[in-house]
Amino acid sequence: GENVEQHPSTLSVQEGDSAVIKCTYSDSASNYFPWYKQELGKGPQLIIDIRSNVGEKKDQRIAVTLNKTAKHFSLHITETQPEDSAVYFCAASIRSNDYKLSFGAGTTVTVRA
Amino acid sequence: ETGVTQTPRHLVMGMTNKKSLKCEQHLGHNAMYWYKQSAKKPLELMFVYSLEERVENNSVPSRFSPECPNSSHLFLHLHTLQPEDSALYLCASSSDTWREFSVGTDTQYFGPGTRLTVL
Numbered sequence: 001g002e003n004v005e006q007h008p009s010t011l012s013v014q015e016g017d018s019a020v021i022k023c024t025y026s027d028s029a030s031n032y033f034p035w036y037k038q039e040l041g042k043g044p045q046l047i048i049d050i051r052s053n054v055g056e057k058k059d060q061r062i063a064v065t066l067n068k069t070a071k072h073f074s075l076h077i078t079e080t081q082p083e084d085s086a087v088y089f090c091a092a093s094i095r096s097n098d099y100k101l102s103f104g105a106g107t108t109v110t111v112r113a
Numbered sequence: 114e115t116g117v118t119q120t121p122r123h124l125v126m127g128m129t130n131k132k133s134l135k136c137e138q139h140l141g142h143n144a145m146y147w148y149k150q151s152a153k154k155p156l157e158l159m160f161v162y163s164l165e166e167r168v169e170n171n172s173v174p175s176r177f178s179p180e181c182p183n184s185s186h187l188f189l190h191l192h193t194l195q196p197e198d199s200a201l202y203l204c205a206s207s208s209d210t211w212r213e214f215s216v217g218t219d220t221q222y223f224g225p226g227t228r229l230t231v232l
Binding site: 049102 | 117119153154155156158169203205220221222223224225226
């Protein structure tokens, strides 16, 4: 099955700086890559996703890049704010025939004011 | 979070108790999921229901028993649990178009979870 590895496990950044989280996946057939943000006491919330026919996608301060050849994808948060502090999860799936989202272990992001 | 709701939010139970977790989605989706989230581990998929039919049972012990009476409701019945079953149990839903249109399942939306502690 699909194996998703996520790095780093913890990330501390100064407010206003950028944060980057990287994930690698093992199954070259994976074609859907969502990112979730989980705040304390809440369930994971989708913040951005990308499909394999696109190399980059941006939504305001958040961007995701995908390198299919290297089988890795990254989340970039620019101009970080204290409310960006949370646990972020990457995931991968084969949307054509699979119900499974394979998740990374998560990155705890702390934005220092 | 109002799209997918879960009750109770917190549950403490003994190993001999029987309890149930409830999930309800208000998004018009037709696929629902149970996940287990333990500290420092990736989310683990437990069960998947699509069009009220179980399509995935990810080698989950029989002390966990799911029930999906309709496309909006999902239950997880618990009995004779072990302390290592303590975790956050998350419900999710999505619009499953694969079984109807041979196009993949859509984005999963999560509820807030039930924090379960087994004594």
